[in-house]
Amino acid sequence: MKDAAEDLRKNVSLPFEQARAMPPSVYTSEAFLARETSSIFAHDWFCAGRADALANPGDYITLDLADQPIIVLRDKVGALRAMSNVCRHRMSTLLEGRGNTRSIVCPYHAWTYNLDGSLRGAPAMDQNAGFCKSDYSLPDIRCEEWLGWVFVTLNPDIPAVAQQLAKVEDLVADYDMTNYTETFFETHIWDTNWKVLAENFMESYHLPVCHAGTIGGLSKLNEMICPPGEDSFNYHTILKDETLRIAMAHPNNTRMQGERRRTTFLLAIYPSLLITLTPGYFWYLTLHPHGVGQVRIGFGGGMSNDYADDPDAQANFVQLKTLLDDVNVEDRGCTEKVYRGLRSQSASPGHLSHLERPNYDFAQYINARIQAADHQ
Template sequence: MTAHSSPVAELAKTMSAPFEQAQAMPVSVYTDPAFLAEEQEKIFAKSWICAGRADGLKNPGDYLTMEISGEPVIVLRDRDGQLRALSNVCRHRMSTLLEGRGTTRAIVCPYHAWTYSLDGTLRGAPAMELNGSFCKEHIALPQIRCVDWQGWIMVTLDADLPEPAEALKEVDDLVGYLDMSRYQELFREEHRWNTNWKILAENFMESYHLPVCHAGTIGGASKLKDMVCPEGFESFNYHHILKDERVPLALAHPSNTTLEGDDRKRTWLLAIYPSLLITLTPGYFWYLSLMPDGPDHVKILYGGGLSPEFMEDPKAPEYFDALKALLDHVNEEDKGCTEKVWKGMQSKFAAPGALSHLERPNYEFARWILDKVQA
């Protein structure tokens, strides 16, 4: 980066080239704290962010907490069984309220015990009767937009953002036949890696790295000459591959009589902007939902589960244990590769190179980021 340029200007210059002459994003786009501040304000605060699977909050009072662009958020099932997102900041002295995940009958502030119902209304506040300005009925936790889209909990701080069903209608066109809403989550974990969030997102978007980065697991079954990267859509990119019987759960269950031909063995890889990354097969799914934690770290929500047919198979737990072990190993390989990229970016010799035709999704992702930060 020159003394007179900015990461946004550098990215704009890079993206002025057509895909056939494309380069990777400039180093400053990953390493500059000011650019991350732009991303937080113009991307994460104005996008639908995935908080996990809706079936992870099954019962009234089940909750999780998250931060979106630095904003503390509670997501929960209210007493009527509806998904709801609320500000996780007390309306008294502004303490955060809940931490982690769990189940609660009410939201109680750990500072002065102001107590809120699951719909966010204030239920009780000790020793406030002498303050004439205090009116319990006028106090509630601010509501934040939250929807169940195809079984995913999607949350946004933007009051005007189109609904996911509208913004992501092409996802339904592509994979609606698999009905993601019926898959059941069997694990959910949180990790933190020493890399930039975009490095990990880009890693998911391309399969160019599979033969080398994943040589110890799935790399041997990955042939570069067979890979195809179609053009993506406004809100996401994708590619797909055909699996064989080496991963039985990747194929349609024998009891599934609706899928035919290649659809019985097709694996979809969906990168929903900015940071929901889904691998979807006829038998199982797994996902990453990313949140930047400084330029040099990314918080990762990592989960997955099975299709309805496999959930009913008595051997499903045995199959899934083997699959989970494989996914964990693959994840560790990705951790090593993406952290090496971050380390390399700290070099004074670091410079982006030309993109392969197998990295079209990375090019589209870069264009999407540029559009948002320039808005």
């Protein structure tokens, strides 16, 4: 069997002007997915969602990162923290989904933990002479907030999120991304490789065709700008039509000038936080592999706080959410077709368009992580 890492190394060795799509093996190989899990998802920062989804003490979300179950919550003093979602007794997982809780109670034997991870109580343990509650706190996981986003990592040595993404912060400073409020969050599983969906977001070349039934007619390829990416992210921009008022900067917004007031950034923060950021609203995907042929998707979005007192805008966002759902149906169809095609014996990567520059940079990132892990 061909080595997918070697296929990718050869693929990315060409300059962008001669570049092709990534080879099929990097999407279909179980061995390559195992390497991605250890060298990317267990190594880099991963976005768990928005901080305003954890506004109150006891608010929590759960996720699996590189096969590690994690809780992210707001503790009693208002601090954001992450910890293992595995009981210290017989190792059941503890919480599921999202919600609010006063304490963390194991569903197996009711060992109960405080919101700081310390063990509060353990029924029927008084006859074990070696048992001491202070020995049984839930292990902490690194957790940081950046511009309203919550990131976790299993890597104790990785630089801070703000350090890695300083260029993103400079790039979109006038959008004030911290002050967007999430109004919906959903989870989905699609039958495609995680990188297929990530790449689908990174290029708007497909919009006129894949989204012919929704937004395709509004997509002007000649207005899309796809600059070279950076080490931790790539992006491209498009100009929104002013008929979509809630995509424009609010009249009260004096931070933004000129065309910036209608510019949409499509940010791909590695490995898999994908943000559509307009001056008026945002939506995002956060992706994690669910096996080679499936991807687990967190899908959320909301409005800039500039629109908080604008009831018409809120009603318009409800209509926009319906449109986004329709767009997702189209994207699911397109990306699942790509994955089916990738498994064909006839699959062979074609040359990239200039509108697929972000895909080239993403391939460089994937290769760099895999090669670095191989040389450690």
